[in-house]
Amino acid sequence: MNRGHIVIDDVVKVYDPQGAAVLAVDHCSLEIEPGEICMIVGPSGCGKTTLLNAIAGFHEITSGRIVMDGEVLCSTEKPKSAPGPDRIVVFQNGALFPWKSNLENVIFGPVVQGKLARKDAIDKARAMLADAGLAGVERNYPGEVSSGMRRRVEIVRALMNDPKALLLDEPYRALDSLTKSVMHEALLEIYYKNKVTIFFITHDLEEAIFLGHRVAIMTTRPCKPKKILNVDIAHPRDYGVLTSKRFRELIEETNDAVHEEALKAFQAGEKEG
């Protein structure tokens, strides 16, 4: 598995340089292995979404480089990369098009890119949806199904395009914890079938350790890796991991670091990021 190798190299991001000059990301370097699930944990507003937006191509960087599979996405000379289907974002509040049915949403990518004929796209979409346990909801509109289902449909929509990486921006933040735990297992199942690189932002340490190969704990703004944890629990994992001894140990190791940053953020009065 050699796809989806992302290198974040000494990236700096300053917002509104002539005005308030807010330093959001401060010389951040991080390397994400191909096919790895890399979790980014940090308090709200610390700048982790800025990083994701830079990789995705929604925002510019001020200096530094981001490289994926040897190709320079953005750099000091070319501060903004173009968004594309090689690294697809799954958004916090969901971005399934409410005016298209679930099926229409899922086939959107390959059809607009001209990669698949409509009929073939529909067949592939049906198969992938069935695989993810979503067989009955094809003709419904996103507004008619539960938010957990919407998330899964969105992930399937992304995977239809065979991306190198999935960029997930706190996708389960708005779900209740019961639904969340089922979603985690669903995500892992999908991951085991399609080994994409996953770049997952969250503020939930348990979620991070449960899902990730590695967990990068970020400082509060300006954002920069404070501590990187190797999660040495074997895959495939199931919810039983949550009560295992090793899991608790890992949380003990990292909890202090996370709490420290959370406290700093709270004192700085960060608005919700």
Added chain:
Amino acid sequence: MEAALRAGEANGAIAALRDATPFRDAAEALLQRIAAIARPARFGAGTRIYGANDAADDIFVLVSGRVEHVFKPEVGAREAHKRMTRGGVFGWAGLLLGQTQRLASVTATEPTEVLRLDTEELVKLLESEPLEGPLVMERFATMIQREFTLPALLAQVRRLSGPLTEEMSSISLTMYRLSLWLKSPRPYLMVIGFALFLGFWYLAVEVWKLPRFREMPGVTSVVKEWLAPEPTYGLSIYTAEYYQHIWMSVWRVTQAFFLATLLGVPVGLLLGWSRKFKQYLFPVFETLRPIPILAWVPLAIVMFIATESAVVYLAFLASFFATALNTMLGVESIDESYIRAADCLGANQWQVFRHVIIPGALPFIFTGLQISIGVSWFSLVAAEMVSGQYGLGYVINTSYMMVRYPTIIIGMATLGIVGYATSAMVRIAGDYLMEWRVRELALTER
């Protein structure tokens, strides 16, 4: 004897079904059909009825006795163990989306009698009942979530499909809503409201003859005139002239509205979509907009040789501003995430415009169109009063000058009706184009 026995059995079955949550309020006819496909069965104490991961073929309705229902842990139910007696329903896993296996194991703790319903047969039966079928399914869903405390993720019941149900669904939904409305106090309050209004009008003008009201045309004279085959003043539902006037006004509004939409929607889309375009055009737009449409009347008469064009122009102008503005707001209100998602998925600018911007702005556009048609009528009437021949505004104006007071009211009432009808047509067109929104709103209705 056998027939009587079977009839007795059937009644017993129906009684048992009535005690079960999903079938509690169902119509007698439906219950009879369900009872017909129900197969009674008996289990001794301690017998296992089925185990988890068995095929989910039958749904069980408890008639008598007691069972213990244990979910397998993966399901994540808040209450894993559940005891059930008469009226309990279990074995419904086959009704859930994506489930073919049992989610629990069930054992009879006492001698137990049940009714078995084959899942697929039940679903087919419900599909053939366009009004009641979906309601029963909904009750199943509620029961599963509430009484069995399953996480919402799993407890999604299948959608009833089938051409009959799909076609009928909007009609049956409307009928159902209508029946609910009729049962509420609303229609009666409405009648009271109109009675008060008309009653006051009648009394004030014709009975009490209050000071300012005496001069006004009374309800009875208006109604008599309106419905008279030979109206005193020449205008009633029986005269051709009445419809000519209506047609003239409607035709003018239609022209104005369509022109305004044809021009206004693209301009609004561009204003919202392209920053540069907005910077160039919006100042001019905003400078012209505050000028009241009717202030244009003399200029319009000067500009246009034919009064007809002048009148349509005025109605058009009002519509245009409303449409363009609302369209622009609609585009600007689209959540950025949708555009970003489309970018990620490889759409080019034009595809984003077609697949995201236009559908996304549609709700606002239709609000704008409803406003625009109202505004169009507003300007049209004024223009007709000032410089028209034919048309409802003209009718009102000349009726006043010729001291035909009841006809004034007829004109006003007709305007109201026609104005409302055209507005409703726009709204219905919108509902048709935006089915997704209608369904979404229906689900979130309080």
Added chain:
Amino acid sequence: MKKVLSNPEFWRGAASIAVFLILWEIGARSKQWMAPEFFAPFKELLGAMGFKKDYLPWVGAVPAPSAVLQSWIGVLGDAGYWQSWYMSFFRVMGGFVTAMIIGIPFGLMLAVSRVSHGIAFPVFEVLRPIPPLAWVPASIIFWPTQESAIIFITFLGAFYTIVINVLGGARSIDVRYFQAAQSMGSSRWDMFRRIVLPGTLPSIVVGSAVGMGITWEVVVAAEMISGGGSQIGGTSGGGLGFFIWNSYIGGSYEQIVVGMISIGIAGYASSEMLRWLGRYATPWLKPR
């Protein structure tokens, strides 16, 4: 000021307004520059299409901006012009304030009481599609003075908008505010005063700004109709609408445009004033 001038956005807007004025000027003077023989075939074409031959369609009949400006400067010294302003403002304020005084409580009552909503709203909705101007004759018959008749029409125009906005605003108050208040022991009156009223305020502000625009439309029309447009009413109209109509009758087209622009300015100024008042009354709203 410097920031405004150095902003390219400002120049783009200014450029298009300038272009607009230039095109208008050229079009309006088409009668003059189309005079030479050179344009004869073009004139024939215009005639064949049904337009007047001597100038460009539509814009050719309109007075040029330069002429309008001249006329305006002339009119500034005329007391009658300023009196028109005063009269129109008077009517707008009268109708608008009345609409607020009656409309806001009415809307709140409908929002709060299901029963009154059921009784009054259908009647309201049935009367609403009737354009206010259609009420002019009925209004003149009913009200003793012409002034009150015009104010009634103005009132109607704003009334509908305000009520709809108040209703919409009250409905959209998050139900949790009520629940929070109830759990803290509020009485019904308290809840009304502290939640419904302030919660509806933003919609009232929006409703008034829109209602103000409609009020100006109606005033102008009512003035034109009762002052001169048709033979309804007496001759003492006054107001900017009447000013415009009079200019038309008198053949001074430049003044028509002067009147139009004046009303535009007056309407815009009143809406802005309302919005400013609104911001003052709802300081908790963040600017979008």
